Amino acid sequence: MKKALITGITGQDGAYLAEFLLKKGYEVHGVKRRSSSFNTDRIDHLYHDPHEQGVKFHLHYGDLSDSTNLIRLVQEIQPDEIYNLGAQSHVKVSFDTPEYTANTDGIGVLRILEAIRILGLTNKTRIYQASTSELYGLVQAVPQSESTPFYPRSPYAVAKLYGYWIIVNYREAYGMYACNGILFNHESPIRGETFVTRKITRAVAKIALGLQSTLYLGNLSAQRDWGHAKDYVAAMWLMLQQDVAEDYVIATGITTTVRDFVRMAFAELGIEIEYSGKNENERGVIIDIDEERTREFGLNLEALKFGQTVVKVDPAYYRPTEVELLIGDPTKAKQKLNWQPKYDLQALVTDMVIADLSLAKKDEHLRKGGYSTLNYFE
Numbered sequence: 114m115k116k117a118l119i120t121g122i123t124g125q126d127g128a129y130l131a132e133f134l135l136k137k138g139y140e141v142h143g144v145k146r147r148s149s150s151f152n153t154d155r156i157d158h159l160y161h162d163p164h165e166q167g168v169k170f171h172l173h174y175g176d177l178s179d180s181t182n183l184i185r186l187v188q189e190i191q192p193d194e195i196y197n198l199g200a201q202s203h204v205k206v207s208f209d210t211p212e213y214t215a216n217t218d219g220i221g222v223l224r225i226l227e228a229i230r231i232l233g234l235t236n237k238t239r240i241y242q243a244s245t246s247e248l249y250g251l252v253q254a255v256p257q258s259e260s261t262p263f264y265p266r267s268p269y270a271v272a273k274l275y276g277y278w279i280i281v282n283y284r285e286a287y288g289m290y291a292c293n294g295i296l297f298n299h300e301s302p303i304r305g306e307t308f309v310t311r312k313i314t315r316a317v318a319k320i321a322l323g324l325q326s327t328l329y330l331g332n333l334s335a336q337r338d339w340g341h342a343k344d345y346v347a348a349m350w351l352m353l354q355q356d357v358a359e360d361y362v363i364a365t366g367i368t369t370t371v372r373d374f375v376r377m378a379f380a381e382l383g384i385e386i387e388y389s390g391k392n393e394n395e396r397g398v399i400i401d402i403d404e405e406r407t408r409e410f411g412l413n414l415e416a417l418k419f420g421q422t423v424v425k426v427d428p429a430y431y432r433p434t435e436v437e438l439l440i441g442d443p444t445k446a447k448q449k450l451n452w453q454p455k456y457d458l459q460a461l462v463t464d465m466v467i468a469d470l471s472l473a474k475k476d477e478h479l480r481k482g483g484y485s486t487l488n489y490f491e
């Protein structure tokens with residue numbers, strides 16, 4: 114039975130990857146951070162009482178800023194594969210916490226590589242590094258492939274650039290099986306709530322039920338190549354099953370603006386919106402409501418009106434330096450890994466909106482029952 118160690122197991126990708134590897138028969142170990150409140154929502158369904166026989170899913174306390182902890186975990190577990198998904202992964206937050214982001218997302222990668230080297234596991238343990246399309250940053254060429262030059266545009270991307278090159282360097286210097294997955298944005302119903310797609314689908318569901326009036330966003334013109342996280346974790350595993358370690362771009366090859374993602378999310382519930390105004394004054398306004406569809410979803414028709422402004426721009430969400438356009442070329446992964454995504458953008462939007470509508474309905478019940486539910490507008 115193969116053993117995998119996943120850092121960042123409590124995050125979106127960690128949760129899907131753990132599920133994926135358990136289905137493949139792996140023993141899965143995950144690193145979770147100590148927190149003053151529970152932070153395991155996404156993986157609670159995988160948890161078993163450790164006193165039971167044959168448990169294949171184990172969690173360990175740890176942190177990418179703590180080398181001794183990482184060395185001890187790698188020594189105890191002796192993993193065949195390490196998936197380094199742990200990171201301060203929010204680009205905008207990295208401008209507020211640049212040093213912490215560098216430590217975790219940059220030096221954290223080095224700590225994992227050194228743990229393997231110090232313990233003499235260079236020929237046993239294979240490493241996957243969660244690299245990112247943010248490395249491309251300021252557009253040099255599109256679509257972006259494995260050979261497109263990097264130009265990072267945030268402390269997050271600069272930290273990840275270090276992570277990328279230290280993986281390449283240890284592969285070349287010590288013959289380690291270490292790969293960079295250069296993954297473009299991937300989303301899902303368990304995407305962190307402050308990334309733009311999830312912020313949108315949560316808000317659309319709440320607006321449709323009359324629980325929220327306006328969705329405030331930053332740069333509506335940013336273009337992203339959005340895929341589904343379930344498809345992307347399969348690619349991570351494939352990268353570690355090859356004869357030779359290499360780096361791969363994982364993307365859909367299609368790019369969409371934030372503006373259009375919002376439009377698609379509302380349309381999913383039968384609400385058509387149109388934009389007017391420019392820059393900070395741009396607005397998204399309801400221009401049509403498909404009553405049959407809204408009834409089918411049990412929406413609050415009284416809360417929805419023609420001409421109602423549901424999207425506004427708040428410059429507080431702008432970034433000091435922005436990545437305007439990402440569009441990936443996944444040809445190498447398709448040819449060499451035989452990677453085939455199952456979801457397109459429409460299927461992704463549907464999956465997210467339906468899941469968030471169901472959560473918003475629970476919220477509605479709680480509010481009707483007199484319980485307050487918190488709304489963070491981040």
Ligand code: NDP
Pocket residue numbers: 120121122123124125126127144145146148152175176177178197198199200201202203217243244245246295296297298299300305
């Ligand atoms: P999430 O933000 O959902 O998850 C990040 C995980 O890292 C969480 O488990 C978090 O723990 C953990 N973590 C944060 N800081 C530390 C630390 N100091 N030590 C150990 N663990 C830590 O990210 P995703 O699942 O979306 O992304 C996974 C990885 O892939 C990240 O490295 C991200 O940068 C990268 N990536 C993501 C893409 C995407 O579109 N999703 C695209 C390309 C790359 P906690 O739950 O306690 O906060």
Ligand code: GDR
Pocket residue numbers: 202203204205244245246247296297298299307308309310312329330331332333335336337371430431432435436491
């Ligand atoms: P990104 O994802 O920065 O690409 O990083 P995010 O969803 O945060 O932003 C995408 C684009 O949307 C614009 N935007 C907003 N973003 C947020 N979060 N909130 C807003 O209100 C808003 N309005 C507009 C942003 O400016 C940006 O252009 C994600 C993370 O998962 C990284 O860890 C990963 O490496 C990259 O994807 C690939």
